[in-house]
Amino acid sequence: MSVWTFLRRIGSVWIAVIALYLLSGLASPAMLTLHQLLNVLQVAAFLGVVSLGETFALLVAGIDLSVAGVVTMTNILATAFMGGHGGSVALGVAVPLAVAAIVGMINGLLVAIVGITPLIATLGSNAVLYGGALLYTGGAPHGGTQPGFAALGQGSVGGLPASMLIWFAIALACTVLLRHTVYGRRLYAIGANARAARFTGIAVRPILVSAYVASSLLAAMGGLLLTAYIGQPALGIGDQFLFTSIAAVVVGGTALTGGVGGVGGTVGGALLITELNSITDILRVSTGVQYLVQGSIIALSVLLYRSIDRARRTRETM
């Protein structure tokens, strides 16, 4: 992707992020304080990390609807292994990550080897995960977190929220991985044209599988941060991410058709969605309105990016 497209695509979401932030200041001047800004960033980190994972799936022209199930599963397992006396933070972190890796592997194999469309494959595994969480807890989950672990979600380092720092660090690592490594460039190539990638000598299937593993693993990391923040198990906690993760990525300029977009836009997209939700909170509108707004935002942003691309195309060819 050219620098120009890169700036253009990623620029528009950041302009929207800043405009919306200033606008929210009009609704509630308290929003403009540093304290409130850090608050938004702290909370945005959960969606931020989950949608970084979703970016991998969309970049390879796929989609991952199972992130919702992975987040719920992570929350249940982490609190179960950490809660009470003798709970282990190490197990509480390792078990969800291991389960997520397996889920991502299965998604990837279903898509890359068996040839199931990503939508159906991940919708199916999302249902299995949700059912699994219900069965595991019998519908009444119990457990908790350890104080040291909770600091990841609630604490701060040098005045900056720990969750935000972790989010930015992961985002930076993903940027390097996707933009500056051979692996990342091959992943983009597969997303833009899988058949051409294969004809160019790239081993397509392992990279496809790896994208779904990355998506699941990052969803689990987001789930761990969220668990650290709320400190307790909650069935269905991941459901909100089903749409918001895709909305964040799409709003951030990553194309559903694959191979276009990236991490910088997704970070902005996650911020934008979180801002929207906090504004709707300030205005005391119901969750129903939040869903309404999210649905509209998804459709509108796809339309916006398409018209930007078209305008540029007609200008630069001929």
Added chain:
Amino acid sequence: MNRAAGAAVLEVVGVSKSYPGVRALDHVSFAARAGEVHGLVGENGAGKSTLMRILSGAEQPDEGHLLAFGKTLTLADPASAHSAGIHMVWQDTRLVPDLDVAQNIALGHEAGGRLLIDRAAIDQRARAALARLGLDLDPRALVRMLRPAERQMVEIARALDGEARVLMLDEPTTALSAVETDRLLGILRELAVQGAAIVFVSHRLREVMSVTDRVTVMKDGEVVTTTPTVELAEDEVVRLMVGRAIADIFPPHAAATGAVRLELDGFAVPGQLGPISLNARAGVILGIGGIAGNGQQALVHALFGLLPIKGKARVDGEQLALSSPHAAIAAGLVLVPGDRRGEALFPPHSVRENITLPHLSNLARGGLIFGAIERRFAEAAIGRLAIRTPSAEQPVAFLSGGNQQKVVLARWQIGKPKVLVFEEPTQGVDVGTRAQIYRLIRGLAGAGAAVILLTSDLIELLGLADEIVVLSRGQIVDRMTAAEASEERVIGAAVRATAAQNGALSRERGARSSARYLGPAMLGGLLAVMVGLAIWRSPYFLTARNLADLATQLAPLAIASLGQMAVILLGGIDLAVGPTISLVTGIASWTIVSNGAGPIAAGIVLAMAMGVAVGGVNAFLIVRLGLSDLIATLASYSFVFGLALIVRPSPGGEIGDRFLNLASASFGGIPVIALLTLGLYIAAECLLSRGRIGARLYATGSRAEAAFAAGLNIARIKIAAYLFCGLMAAIAGLLVAAEIGSGDPQAGTPFTLTSITAVVVGGTSIFGGSGTAIGTLLGALLVIVLQNVLSQLQVSAYTQYVWTGVITLIAVALYAWRGRRGEGIA
């Protein structure tokens, strides 16, 4: 007919057409006269195909206009071209693979009434059309099972079936044998005598010279000349097409030949190629000729590990593994594919990224790419090949065809490949750039590579190749040097050998359209076994009460699934089904609270209107705004779910008893709702299998561009499917509301997945184009029976999520597996 012979039936006046980066037609004028066969010739990219697309109504000119009998003619879409009497035969055949031969011939103008079509009449007419071409094909044979030559003939039969005043044929003979070609040319002459205007587009000048009355030569989007055929000699036509002497375009042939680099020994692809033995030597361009579909592509794909092979292939004496393109490239074998957009380019990525992709490992350390080195590397290649681009960062999609091809060449010029295979290297490339590409190919050979050239352009084959082998039915039927080669010898060898096979294959292949109920029958068997087990394990299962429960539970899922199926048949999906059901329960819980007939009717109408509105929003986003169905219905999922939460933030409300009684009424012990559902499904199955709407749904879902070319209004069909899906979801929502007696913003949530489960388990392809209503009903029944049985076995209700997910994945996996067999490349 009192039309004067020679009247211009169709005229093109000063038509221009541009695409991004290309001026495809530049003030083209052209006239087709009644009673004549008009040849239209030109090299690849001369503008013939664009002109055909405009005359078929598929695209509109930027400038200029069309005249029919001197009056202005506007062709807004293929349907208006059909009604103007203009029929097309496309080279890449616009047939629907999932329909049978007769349905394809009749597509868009099926005999029969408003609702149902007359199958017998359709078969009869197809037989007549096929017989006219001397073709003995089963009208019920599925098109996807036919050989390329048979498909071509079916396409021609379809064009002849209509009342064609103008018949345009694009390379109709490339897949045909000599006998078939002769018969076709005879029919074309006969049609012309009867008063039709025939436009014959072909690369085969011998045929053009023999069958046409006049010839129009095109070059670079312009008409060079239109002349009576008798006044032109064949080599004169070639000179006009190319625009200069052949010697100026093609570099000289190889002076000396080097050592053998690629050696094929008993090399075969079962069913498609060989066994053949072949050597390609350093410095030599080896051309592969013959009729398309006779093993040329199989040879290339096999060399790149995309097809299973027998025999041996060696490069520089070393055995090739041939397991994947990766292995081939590692061994020094490189392919420049013919389908540039589909197999070579990464359109949204920059020129730099397109060039360096296979060489990144050499430009990186520890996986990290050195940006500056990569840029220099790409810029050097751009300079070396004189690629015209504003910068190395320009997306390759914005370049012209010729420059795109240079980008692909730049990619493979690096790293000294040992064997280079070029497939149609100048397709869509302008003449100027073409000469440069020929010099580049010659240069690569001169630098010591063995070059293999696959091309359908005879001028290119004869001009560039130093040695030519002709393939027919996967065998080498002739070998010649450039000095010995001629157009006659190449075509002659290919056509003579192909003649022998005439029509032998088609009868062995079994797949007919009557195999429709095979899948549902198997699913029915599975269900019977399950029910048997249930009866054996649980005496309660067969009680009247339980059966009535089953029927009541089945109805909402079955109805929602029928709507979902209409959308999936078109290759789409509707994720908003679940929230729509939730929203409707909420609406019902506010409107249907009293027992008056008025409020009940109003509530039902409002709910259904809401369903249609959701469908309308989906249709608007998908059809009018062009969003993908996934993102559109994901957005509307969120939107409708939000509405449902606003209407009923939490479960509540009480729906009136009268409505509940209405919904649970029974007739002879059977719930009325179940009877209505069954009736709905029987009607749907009839309409799908022999109705007009069924033919349209299957055609559009199987191959939208073919349905469009046949004159179907695809947009309207899609809109109808989404509206229907919304309506069905609303009805299902009313039934759910009756079941739970209140409104619940989560009541519909499981239906998004379970409706998809029922449809795919019922055998409908997730890619669209095939499936039955009966199968979907059985799929829904399977879900409900499983739920029922498991709850009787005291299995936790939570498992429902797990097994619906699992059986969906298994069903889709099985169909994906079945569908992929025989296709080879994922």
